[in-house]
Amino acid sequence: MVKKILLFTMAAVISLSILSCQKENTPEESPDISPAASEEPPENIPVAVVNDTEIMLFDLFKMYQSLNKNYLQQGVDITDDEISNQILEEAVNTLIAYELLYQGAVKEGYKISDEELDKELEAFKSQYQSEEEFLESLEAQQTTLEEFKKDLERELTVSNYVQNTIEQPEVTEEEMLEMYEQYIKETTEENPPEFEELKPRIEQKIREDKFGKKVDELIETLKEQSKVEIFREETE
Template structure:
């Protein structure tokens, strides 16, 4: 990937920030890391990353101009929340160090994120509540969206595979598959022992999920299984899986009253997003944005 510098009103976006954005949107759009993307997918992700980086920086610059900035207490609270996902504060800071991020830089990143969120909320909160007529019209016009899609509940065992250990990983998952078939230990017990997914702590249980929640290879197999059935070995970009479906909820039609709160939220968010987009476009028109390869 060719390195380029984006400058927004004289502020340069680092290549580090650009690559981080690429990784985030690659996972969001395709459930893949950047190095797993096809050339076409890479181009799509790159376009989105550039567009959103510019929008984020413009929002942040405007937030600073208007004094929409979180205090130290809010920054520390958000940092504590993130830190809770790590075994200890020491491991959290060690992880930052491995990523090349010192404490001051991390606090600046958190402050920027919070400022952007606060400024975004300031703009979108002016969106009006939809009328009863608008809500009912949306319900009537979108019958295909008024269903709760089929969901499955599944557990899995993941053996991570890389180019360096692929044969070893194949051998290991095949051995685990034989243990599942033997039935001496439960699927959950084997997941706790062999899986590298965080879900191993819950016996591999991923809970209920619907279409689009998992990578396509995993999803296709999971939705083809009946409760109680276990898959053959499934390969995804993350490695090799064994999947066991434990429950299934078929698609159901939802009544107007059931979905009305969600429709209100959706319509208001839609209006808010339109307001934000129009506001950012005005900022873009006034901004000086350059690209240097």
């Protein structure tokens, strides 16, 4: 039978190499927590399932590392057990949400053509000096070209699905003024910018917040229509 992992103890397993790497750095140095800096878990086993698709430990490991890096840059103490478990929970929930969106997109008939995929791939490669540098970057992330293309295809599929499923929210003048007034109350600037100067940024922020809430609602709807299980207990 498939071995199921106790989720809340997995942080101790998949973060060992990250924490040991931190100990080897001086206080002035930033620890290297990229995938290449630590070893993957010894066994790639399922940690959750969305309908018939398993989410694997290696994928959780990479997501956990990515979130750890982001929080570390924000000054969060990722060595704290409670915080580490919260990050792990966020990692698995993020993977589940993404899988729900991808399955929703496929069900609705969304598909990326080879031409679209090749175009996006070339655009990504153009950020590098050469093909060799691009491939070296993938190798440093312990990712093959085929894996990268698969991830890119999924990302484009989900993006198209979300953008076409959720209407761009409207933003009212009243909402923007309310946010600006809140900013004025909280800012420590002696001469804060006028409303008209900040208006485009305020509008974008409110629109993004509203859109994000709509995405969360879509994920919850998909979750209600799906069978989702997180493996939290060890069984044989």
